[in-house]
Amino acid sequence: MNKKNPLSTASVAGRSFAVAFAMCTIALVVLFFSTTALASTPQGNFEKTLSVSGPVNLEVLTRSGDVTVRAGGSGSVTIRGKIYVGDHWLMGNRSADVHEVEQHPPIRQEGNSIHIDYVNMRNISVDYEITVPAETVVRTRSGSGDQTIEGTRGNVDTQTGSGDVKLTKLTGEIHLQTGSGNIRAREVSGAVKGGTGSGDIEIEEASAGDIDLHTGSGNIVARGVQGGFHGETGSGDVTAEGSQTGEWEIHTGSGNVHVRLPSNAAFDADISTNSGTVDLGEPVEMTVQGRVGDSHKQIRGKVHGGGPLLRVRTGSGDIHIQ
Template sequence: MNSNPSSRFSSSCLPARSSAIALVMLFACTLALASPPQGTFARTFQVSGPVNLEVQTRSGDITVRSGPAGTVSVRGKIFVGDHWLFGGDRRSGEVHEIEQNPPLRQQGDSIHIDDVNAHNISVNYEITVPAETALRTHTGSGDQTIEGVHGNADLRSGSGDMRLSRLTGDIRIQTGSGNLRGHEISGPVRGGTGSGDVELEETGSGDVDLHTGSGNITARGLNGTFRGEAGSGDITAEGTQTGSWEIRTGSGNVHVRLPGNSAFEADLSTSSGTLDIDAPITMTVQGRVQESRKSIHGQVRGGGPVLKVHTGSGDIHIE
């Protein structure tokens, strides 16, 4: 038996010391997240036609909004992740360098925003562009907000939410982890998230292809082909079927809403759940309805585009 008082004191203090360190680290991280930017910069570029904008960051939010023609405005907010630990003076030189020489380049009507070459420093960008702008973005970690742009867009994030509104063009979106929200979108859309919900409101025609590994998919105003796939989550699809629709979820319910006069080829199945075609919409199904009510194959109002729906575990409701 160890009778050394200092040994007993040291061992008994270890949990308390660990807890204290954890609290200090948590408090410090909270301060870092809540702290104001350690620096800012602003630049304006003159352009003469449709703009090509490319933004690449390792970490930081990206916001792009439409504004006056002929001008691209970029405002950056600089954040230092470890300024709370080492003090502002230690990193002030790097911040000052970024303020004086931000990673921005112009080549004609093309604007390039590159990574910041500094450890543990991120930049949030607020960018105003002419409405006629083609856009490519990529951030390792950060949210993206894109509003009012009329041009093709390729948007990617390793981790972060994406919020899109009033976009026209061919849209490609992908995030490793985060929610996707698109409202008043006109044009084809393809993309998804590894983990998170996907919500899309279409106001024009265009083919749509959405996926999520874990989360729900909601697509409204569809007018074209549609493909929706979820590893685990519910899927809701509403719109006009001008091409084939294919909907699959490993575990979740599926709700499809079509106009009352829709004609389509039905291929519906669930491994564990029920199938329900709303009676008020007076459908005539030609074909075979299995007694188990686990699948329906046939024509509705003489047939038309294929509507294929499958869920491994969940209900299917067509109205």
């Protein structure tokens, strides 16, 4: 009579458990990637074209979703929306909700003013792509999502709780803010003010306008500055290039500062670092009248006879003025 080996039985049971566990794991992985793919695929869409005459005022409000605004032809505003459902695989069929948004998107028009409101449905978000006349004032608010605005001539006010902000070829005053994300603005004409709680900022100006930027943690780069400049970061480098026609003030708690000015730039210098060095070096020779602090950590005085104030402070980092 053959007796079963208890070790052999345990081994078979262990292998069976391992196979079952592996199959369960594979199923969960497949479910995860399936739901991720579904979450990134729109469950619905809509398009609406509105007739306008003259300059437009556009306001877009969304709790979650990307907003893209681009300048197009005059006489109309076209709004395209992609609808996403965040919980459709857990909460059952949301097709009725999607259909409701498709048939009745939260768009309101009063003359040349276009207002896009929040979608008041749980876990439903909309990405907007909007084409407007070039002469448009834009205001956007998003709890979470990227903001992109291109080619408009009018003031811009854009805010997102979490997401990147990208601005291109804008004319007008610009106010921007993101709680967490990067900011990129290229070929902008006009004053720029704003910042990010955590992220890098890069601004390229095409014409005159004051710039005021801040980030809690990240680098700041401003090129083509033609006016006043204020840049502040808790931790990060600051680079500023341009023509100083107003006061420039730069602060970083921990990071290096690079300032590039024309060779004939004249300014009042108030520059210091607690831990680092100050370099007024090549390729521009500057004659400083005033006090040069010990170990090149502090410079106060007039450069080329003096002019607008250039104040630079860093707690820990080097300062380079060219």
